[in-house]
Amino acid sequence: MTKEERDSFNKWIKGIPYEIAFWESYYGHGKSLNALKSWSDYGKECRLDDFDILGFVSSCNTSPLLIDLGCALSYTFGTGYGGKEVRVDRVDPLAMFYNRILEHHAPEMPRIKFGMLETISSEYEAGIVDFIHVRNALDHSANPVLGIMECLKCLRPGGVLYLNHHRNEALRENYRGFHQYNVDKADDNLIIWNNDARININETLAGIATVKCTLTDQGHVVGVITKISDVPADTAPGTPARMSEMLQLTVEAINSPAFVMRYHAARLTSSIAHPVMRRIPRKFVDRLKHLLSRKS
16 A cells, blocks of 8 residues: 555544544434335336436346445435346445444344455456445545456456545535545546546546536536456456555554554534534534534
8 A cells, every 4th residue: 555545544543433433323313214214216217317227227137246345324226226136235445334234223224244445356256246326435445446447357347436526525524434535527538636636537447438418417527437358467466465554554453552542532522412413404514514624
């Protein structure tokens, strides 16, 4: 891992208490949970912005394998596919925490499997996956370009990596917590950037995949990446070594008394703040975030 990746991964570790507290407060607040169920497509026919998922599934020769990667507990990915039998894996690096929340608040919902975007090829054999759905999660990773390559390793030729993200979310969140990268559209190109780098994904994937980038009416950036050839071995090397280094960084963090104190303080603060924010109108919360970002 590069120094930038290590720094980003350490920031990601520090953001875990906030993320857990967010979903605990969401599932523990009746109105928020009902709102989630109202806009989630779980239990309904799958629909995706700017992509015909039902047509894609129907074109698959066998029962396709679909992955909702970095899914958290949103359950936005639908469960109906025009009567065709499919397998849907919901995968997230915080699976163990999310499953505890489900056990307490929503035991009827399917459980989450462990997996990380940057090392997903260690969880699935090359070429066995038909479709990977990543919604508002690519911008949370330590190395989003590597994450895209890892997904392409798992996809079969003709398989699709579907990205749907709030435009420039890290900038709006002032690079707090998990938000370390922005996803944007420039002309017809999919762009990933932060203060240190700007990557044109269309150019990066030339010869490996086609990239179609659109902007929805709601201002979300959609990238439809279709695999056309195998990822060269030297393009995304060292997945086992990367996993080992991530484990070392995690062990180092949790064995630091200062980190542990900050971690639990952040969890306590977030656990108090999130339930309060659930009861405040959304417009006011967004305004407060804007004011805080200006002061930072």
